Amino acid sequence: MNAAQVIGLINSLGPIIQSVSTLAAAAASVSSSTDKAAIAAALKDIQAKNDEATARVLAKLSAAT
Amino acid sequence: MTLPAIDGKSLFASKTALSLFAALLTYFLPAILTAAGIPVADQGQLIAAVSDAGPPVLIAMGIVFRSMTTRPVTTILPKSWQSGGLAVVIPVALALMITVPVLSACTTLTPATAASIELKADKALFIAESAYAGALVTVEAAVDSGALRGEDAAKAASIINEAYAALTAARTAHSVGKTALATAQAGDVATILASLAPLLNR
Numbered sequence: 001m002n003a004a005q006v007i008g009l010i011n012s013l014g015p016i017i018q019s020v021s022t023l024a025a026a027a028a029s030v031s032s033s034t035d036k037a038a039i040a041a042a043l044k045d046i047q048a049k050n051d052e053a054t055a056r057v058l059a060k061l062s063a064a065t
Numbered sequence: 066m067t068l069p070a071i072d073g074k075s076l077f078a079s080k081t082a083l084s085l086f087a088a089l090l091t092y093f094l095p096a097i098l099t100a101a102g103i104p105v106a107d108q109g110q111l112i113a114a115v116s117d118a119g120p121p122v123l124i125a126m127g128i129v130f131r132s133m134t135t136r137p138v139t140t141i142l143p144k145s146w147q148s149g150g151l152a153v154v155i156p157v158a159l160a161l162m163i164t165v166p167v168l169s170a171c172t173t174l175t176p177a178t179a180a181s182i183e184l185k186a187d188k189a190l191f192i193a194e195s196a197y198a199g200a201l202v203t204v205e206a207a208v209d210s211g212a213l214r215g216e217d218a219a220k221a222a223s224i225i226n227e228a229y230a231a232l233t234a235a236r237t238a239h240s241v242g243k244t245a246l247a248t249a250q251a252g253d254v255a256t257i258l259a260s261l262a263p264l265l266n267r
Contacts, residue, residue, distance in 0.1 A: 039187045046194045047236065053201045054229050060208045061225070064218040 186244035190235055193251035197232055200258045201225070207265055217264045224264075228257040 033039055204221055207213035213221060235250035 034184065036184060036187065039184065039191065043187060043191050043194065046191065046198060050194055050198055050201070050232070053198065053205070054225065057201050057205045057208070058222055058225060060205060061213075061218045061222040064208050064214040065216075065222070 183242075183244060186239055186247050189248040189251045190239050193232060193235060193254040196255050196258055197228055200228070200261055203265060204261065213264065221261060221264050224257060224261050228254050231257055 204213065204225065207221075208218065231250055231253040235247050235254065238244075238250055239247035
């Protein structure tokens with residue numbers, strides 16, 4: 001990894017930490033919840049985001065290949 | 066060419082048809098039990114249990130179905146067994162050979178237990194979705210920074226496609242109430258995603 005890549009990764013750290021923190025908070029909330037409706041809503045939300053992110057990341061990977 | 070006439074009696078006298086009928090009944094048994102008010106935890110679990118019980122169960126099912134469709138079960142036994150205590154004991158034993166493994170494979174669920182199993186499957190799927198989301202965030206950052214490219218980017222795309230397929234299968238199983246299958250497939254997602262690590266640690 002060269003210096004530019006390290007800088008790029010450092011610049012990406014903020015959004016990564018934010019995304020991972022959001023995910024961890026949601027996972028903690030769901031794992032302690034007994035509210036089926038709330039879990040179903042959280043599932044629906046994360047599934048929609050994952051579908052969208054999958055298309056975006058695959059497109060970026062394709063461009064990087 | 067003249068095809069032989071097929072009536073119910075000759076159809077069910079065929080061992081193949083009997084086996085098929087038994088297999089179909091086994092397959093639809095969870096739905097039948099559910100309709101009768103006996104919830105079954107997982108259809109796959111039931112089929113696996115009946116399969117594990119092996120040929121004696123299927124043979125017993127075949128004999129009973131044959132007796133139901135052609136003649137009393139006792140008439141297919143040796144003549145000396147067709148009267149007295151054995152005439153009662155043998156059909157009962159055959160019925161037990163069918164019902165015990167089948168019913169032991171079923172879980173008679175209270176509403177609270179059923180809800181708990183569904184909740185666990187919901188959570189397992191959510192955890193898989195979270196792991197997948199985390200992997201996408203990491204891969205996207207690696208691509209954006211230029212750390213992941215070329216052959217490694219192609220490998221990562223392949224892994225993501227595979228993980229997404231497993232995730233979709235888990236979602237499908239979950240949506241049709243196959244909780245055990247959904248949980249197992251959710252676990253597969255994490256296993257597949259683990260193979261991204263070497264690409265991101267170069």
